[in-house]
Amino acid sequence: VSVDWSSGGLDFHLDLHPAEGRRHGLAEAVRRAIRDGRLAAGTRLPSTRALAADLGLARGTVTQAFAELAVEGYLRVRQGAGTVVVGMPGAAQPPRAVPPPSPRPAPRWNLLPGRPDVTLFPTTTWLAASRRALAGAVAADFGYGAPEGHPTLRKALADYLGRTRGVVADPDAILVTSGYSQSLGLLAAVLRDLGEHRVGFENPSNAEFRRVMTWAGGLAEVGIPVDGKGLRVDALAGRRDLGAMVVTPAHQYPLGSTLDPARRAELIEFAHDTDTLIVEDDYDGEFRFDRQPIGALQALAPERVAYAGTSSKTLIPGLRIAWLVLPSRLVEPMRAAKRLADRHVGVIESLTLAEFLAAGHYDQQVRRGRSRYRSRRDRLLGALGQEGITVWPDSAAAGLHIVLPLPEHSPPEEQVLAHLARHAVGVDGLVPHWLGAGSGTGGLVVGYAAPPEHAFGPAVRALITALRLCWR
């Protein structure tokens, strides 16, 4: 027989075996609960009076059972201060071999790419937006929602994307997702359902996102080369076997080039001619520093391009909200896929982000980030220049990272990364981003956004000191 008791504001569940007698049964049930880890050390139990009432036992029975457990070392009873679980007396025996998480601790000098400075996140403003958003919410908002995302958020995103990125963004063409990984995974699953087998990626490109599409949709990856003008669109000529081609036109990841205007037009022509979906990963399109800003490719052909954006760089990765602006034919299948995957993005974050956008806080954050990252990029380039370290041409015009080619006399990338790690400097390598293991040249992908402001200068100095030792 199991008994739940609910007392002192906590619900408890105990397995009471009638055969064990009252006092002994209660004691043994508590012992089992502690042994199994269900009653954790530090948990404060209800008073013996409340417990006796809840369980229908005499108070003395409970007191005796507790005293027994205290003697055994399971509980600590303090007169007037309640009864607290001490834990397992004697040797503990975790019966299960559950693998502990292996957190990769951030390096002391964190120059890993793809991470914003999270200390820019305006917690107080966000909470205030949350309060306003929930004050304006109706009951229906809290139930199961629409897979495409809350209409208020889709409207706010459409306004923002049209205004700042030139995206042709009908709110009904937008799908709110739990991050760019999910955006890609859902596209992969829908492409698979539509009978596609292959997806094109820039070579090099982010290896993790390639893995997302191959895993989620069982699609085979095909690498298309890039150069200083972005994707080599000529290398696509005549290909009709790609369900989609994923590109980073604003700032090629990882090499950093910008897709040439003529190639933009050629890519759209290719999409029209071959009926290939273009997936535009606009992962850091908001952060462009030097040249004329470059609007989204999607504006050239909204029915050929799925535009993908994210809040991970402009706000924080921990928020897990991203968006797709979809060609009409993909809208319904993608809604169905999102519904099957996890129904929809949480309503509290959705309404808060909508309010944050509508109040202009999002634009403000983008400007704060742009200004901070521009200044950091300049400091980093200055420091590298003084040291005579070459930066990959074009990689510095935008975004949150630059690329350093390895000098001729450099040890291989793996050794350079290990050397930097020994100096507590974290950067990324180029090699894993090439399709076909080890097929491409090495280099360092250096992010300049991640450290908090006070740590940025020391991080750059640590990088340069370590590189000097490695490349001298």
Add this chain to the structure above:
Amino acid sequence: VSVDWSSGGLDFHLDLHPAEGRRHGLAEAVRRAIRDGRLAAGTRLPSTRALAADLGLARGTVTQAFAELAVEGYLRVRQGAGTVVVGMPGAAQPPRAVPPPSPRPAPRWNLLPGRPDVTLFPTTTWLAASRRALAGAVAADFGYGAPEGHPTLRKALADYLGRTRGVVADPDAILVTSGYSQSLGLLAAVLRDLGEHRVGFENPSNAEFRRVMTWAGGLAEVGIPVDGKGLRVDALAGRRDLGAMVVTPAHQYPLGSTLDPARRAELIEFAHDTDTLIVEDDYDGEFRFDRQPIGALQALAPERVAYAGTSSKTLIPGLRIAWLVLPSRLVEPMRAAKRLADRHVGVIESLTLAEFLAAGHYDQQVRRGRSRYRSRRDRLLGALGQEGITVWPDSAAAGLHIVLPLPEHSPPEEQVLAHLARHAVGVDGLVPHWLGAGSGTGGLVVGYAAPPEHAFGPAVRALITALRLCWR
């Protein structure tokens, strides 16, 4: 040439064509932006002074361009009050045929199952927990997190599940997910990756969740019958072809029976003998009214059972947070799958829920819900009893719904549901839940949790009135 301008707190993107001349070029760029829907009606533009400075144009040029657009009906310029986008003059032409969402409006008398009373959600308490949680957060919490979920939340969930549901819950065995659908989908994908092809479901069982597993993992569904004692475990005898068997032991969905103690033991034996994973869907285990509460099946064999819980019934579905307590061997594969699916659950909701649990608010909500739903169940049973309407045996001991078998003289389920819909009463039918279309008996699945308190009485009366007309 594209130009972004950033002014008055907003970022704008315009395509300026140098060939068009300054004034004309600016006017045409704004026209295009409005025509494409990128500048929405109601958007307030920056002042001509700020805009001129940002674009490097004479102020008079901007003023003239705006005047031109005002004449054409694109803008409305009010002296001293700024310039506002009016919208497309003349006939509008949406160039894309984007399918609008088709929201299923909630029925006026909402007695659909699987939905809690969202008006119970304590918004203010939640926001206060959010504020406390964010005040205690460190920078690393806002970056990319661990796929298994934030350790603070996993610890709080382990305490809660051990204490209230008897789950053997090592925090490291917990995976936080974006809802039960995602929990199932990830399990299906991992089972597929492990070489499994089939998954067992109770027959009847929730059709939507079956679809999730077949979609996400490509698994074939196999129906195992249930009766008044829950799953017919004898029907599993000798089966070695199931990668997993999904069960609802606390309150069979939809029929409502409780898995018999002897069958619980037999099911675990079956799992041991055949190495089949049991998925325990504890969707409403917190809401048990009459009998002794029933702890989680998982406690009998933590290495054989994946325990699945959710906040959708205890808090709100819109939150999108659920959890799995996994056998050791599935912990790593499930972490990898979650990472590929969408990295991890958002940190703000995660830390807020952890704080909400630790402060005892979650227990309090469960008690409030239990008390409200028990009273509603009693009112519903009373009203049905007075009318002489039979309730499926055992379906009312727990949870948020009951089942009404169709009387012998009843029209078929589909007609009864249509009749109720005409009377604005929403309930669910049994037929879609049977595996193998149309193979099982009809019935009504009546939820009593969804309506706000003031609407519950009228909803019950509306149901009974409509049934009287249909079944007289």
